[in-house]
Amino acid sequence: MKILSAEQLNEADKITLENEHISSTRLMERAASLVFNEIHTRLEGADIKIKIFCGIGNNGGDGLVIGRLLHKYGYNVEVFIVDYSDKRSDDFLINYDRYKKESSSWPEVIEENTDFPEISPGEFVVDAIFGIGLNRPAKGWLAKLLKHINNSGAFTLAVDMPSGLFPNKAPQKDATIIKANYTLSFQNPKLTFFLPETMNFIGELQILDIGLDRDFLKEVKAVAQLIGKREARQLYRPRKRNSHKGDYGHTLVVGGSYGKIGSIVLSAKAVLRSGAGLCSVYTPKCGYQILQTALPEAMVITDKAEKELSEIKPGLEPDVVCFGMGAGKSQTTANAFKALLEETEKPMLIDADGLNMISENMDFLNALPKNSILTPHPKELERLIGSWEDDFEKMEKVKDFSKTNDLILVLKGSHSFVFSEGNMYINNSGNPGMATAGSGDVLSGIIAGLMSQKYEPLVAAILGVYMHGLAGDICAEEMGVETLISGDLCDYLGQAFLALEKE
Numbered sequence: 108m109k110i111l112s113a114e115q116l117n118e119a120d121k122i123t124l125e126n127e128h129i130s131s132t133r134l135m136e137r138a139a140s141l142v143f144n145e146i147h148t149r150l151e152g153a154d155i156k157i158k159i160f161c162g163i164g165n166n167g168g169d170g171l172v173i174g175r176l177l178h179k180y181g182y183n184v185e186v187f188i189v190d191y192s193d194k195r196s197d198d199f200l201i202n203y204d205r206y207k208k209e210s211s212s213w214p215e216v217i218e219e220n221t222d223f224p225e226i227s228p229g230e231f232v233v234d235a236i237f238g239i240g241l242n243r244p245a246k247g248w249l250a251k252l253l254k255h256i257n258n259s260g261a262f263t264l265a266v267d268m269p270s271g272l273f274p275n276k277a278p279q280k281d282a283t284i285i286k287a288n289y290t291l292s293f294q295n296p297k298l299t300f301f302l303p304e305t306m307n308f309i310g311e312l313q314i315l316d317i318g319l320d321r322d323f324l325k326e327v328k329a330v331a332q333l334i335g336k337r338e339a340r341q342l343y344r345p346r347k348r349n350s351h352k353g354d355y356g357h358t359l360v361v362g363g364s365y366g367k368i369g370s371i372v373l374s375a376k377a378v379l380r381s382g383a384g385l386c387s388v389y390t391p392k393c394g395y396q397i398l399q400t401a402l403p404e405a406m407v408i409t410d411k412a413e414k415e416l417s418e419i420k421p422g423l424e425p426d427v428v429c430f431g432m433g434a435g436k437s438q439t440t441a442n443a444f445k446a447l448l449e450e451t452e453k454p455m456l457i458d459a460d461g462l463n464m465i466s467e468n469m470d471f472l473n474a475l476p477k478n479s480i481l482t483p484h485p486k487e488l489e490r491l492i493g494s495w496e497d498d499f500e501k502m503e504k505v506k507d508f509s510k511t512n513d514l515i516l517v518l519k520g521s522h523s524f525v526f527s528e529g530n531m532y533i534n535n536s537g538n539p540g541m542a543t544a545g546s547g548d549v550l551s552g553i554i555a556g557l558m559s560q561k562y563e564p565l566v567a568a569i570l571g572v573y574m575h576g577l578a579g580d581i582c583a584e585e586m587g588v589e590t591l592i593s594g595d596l597c598d599y600l601g602q603a604f605l606a607l608e609k610e
């Protein structure tokens with residue numbers, strides 16, 4: 108699904124009105140009715156106190172329509188006009204009049220602190236103060252009102268966006284923003300819904316298709332692509348019936364050091380569980396028995412050194428090399444890594460200590476095969492590209508870094524991001540249970556396993572990140588987020604592939 112900016116959504120709005128020959132008031136009615144339906148379906152007429160806070164723009168107009176419909180269906184609803192400006196929009200005014208005509212009570216107007224209503228924890232708040240039109244931080248009594256709502260403990264539903272959050276810009280450090288329990292957003296998700304600094308404001312997210320112009324939405328260049336099941340399924344290639352293990356490639360996992368052999372066991376297991384035909388592991392001598400015992404399906408080749416990688420001479424030609432997990436970063440290993448980079452022509456996957464060694468020897472980047480994949484977590488990323496002011500600066504820096512160096516960068520996080528050629532893909536599977544030791548080693552193995560099956564590196568990165576999250580989601584459903592450990596992710600990959608194939 109495309110993530111669009113406020114400007115693009117306003118443009119879509121305009122084109123829809125022209126092409127459908129409808130008024131903006133009709134479109135508002137359509138959008139807000141969908142929000143009403145969602146509320147009505149869940150509340151089923153319950154006698155719960157509903158307070159709707161409406162701004163004076165079109166987000167506020169939506170709030171008035173929702174209020175009118177809830178009133179019509181007999182809900183216990185109170186509407187408040189948050190009067191932060193006298194530039195009321197036309198559709199706000201039309202719906203303000205309609206609300207007054209069709210409802211027995213008139214909305215209360217809030218103009219200062221003393222007008223704030225009391226809100227109890229058991230109430231239901233609808234936040235329709237600001238939508239995508241927010242263009243500066245909320246200040247003064249308005250910011251206090253947002254805090255008042257946040258502190259009430261009431262269940263808060265945000266219409267289109269939590270008020271105070273920009274759709275495609277970082278908030279100021281001290282900004283006041285509605286902390287929604289649930290966000291019903293129109294047509295397309297907005298970028299700040301997925302960034303680490305702002306994702307916690309939206310609560311649970313649901314996108315409502317309000318029928319904006321299909322052709323426009325198809326053609327417009329997205330700010331980013333959100334990768335869900337539908338998108339992942341389009342990338343997935345089911346196996347042909349008539350095939351053998353040679354068709355699915357050979358992955359070489361290189362890494363491990365004394366005390367860190369578990370990392371490559373996890374990666375190698377994930378390589379095989381994601382469908383690679385063959386997996387070899389190149390590791391210091393101390394890893395031999397562990398690997399042969401823990402993963403008999405893998406072949407093991409050992410370095411001449413006992414405890415660390417000293418020269419990487421596997422004597423075979425794999426389809427893809429997955430390097431770095433548990434490798435350590437001694438000078439000996441760094442030299443071996445540099446030589447490996449220089450000898451390898453096919454795109455590689457580099458993780459963990461491989462990334463750290465690059466950060467300490469940035470000239471290694473010149474030897475990295477084009478289209479290789481780097482999979483840093485935020486700390487490893489910082490070592491690679493330096494620090495950033497906010498999520499937006501980080502994204503710009505990563506885009507530049509991946510473009511300048513002709514590589515694909517997977518930034519791991521609650522929503523992992525994939526960057527390639529200036530484009531951004533945001534993963535929408537996964538859960539907090541996956542923040543556990545070795546989770547990244549499994550991800551590297553999945554992506555490398557897909558690469559060896561001749562998925563293009565970018566496709567392998569996007570699909571791999573999605574499958575990793577999906578395995579985690581299925582696993583967490585069954586065992587809970589606390590209990591999940593990385594080995595489980597490998598074990599649940601099978602269910603994840605089955606779930607992907609299912610409609």
Ligand SMILES: NC(=O)C1=CN([C@@H]2O[C@H](COP(=O)(O)OP(=O)(O)OC[C@H]3O[C@@H](n4cnc5c(N)ncnc54)[C@H](OP(=O)(O)O)[C@@H]3O)[C@@H](O)[C@H]2O)[C@H](O)CC1
Pocket residue numbers: 116117119120134135138139162163164165166167168169191192194196236237238239240241242243244245246266267268293319
């Ligand atoms: N896009 C669509 O397809 C549809 C959108 N709908 C809804 O419309 C809103 C967007 O409405 P809009 O009127 O553009 O903007 P807002 O309601 O979010 O904001 C209103 C005005 O508030 C002013 N503003 C911005 N920031 C502040 C601030 N910090 N303090 C005070 N005032 C502020 C700003 O005007 P200025 O001229 O003062 O700058 C805004 O214009 C969208 O989110 C949907 O809910 C439709 O109903 C369906 C179609």
Ligand SMILES: [K+]
Pocket residue numbers: 166234235236237238265266267268269270
């Ligand atoms: K809102």
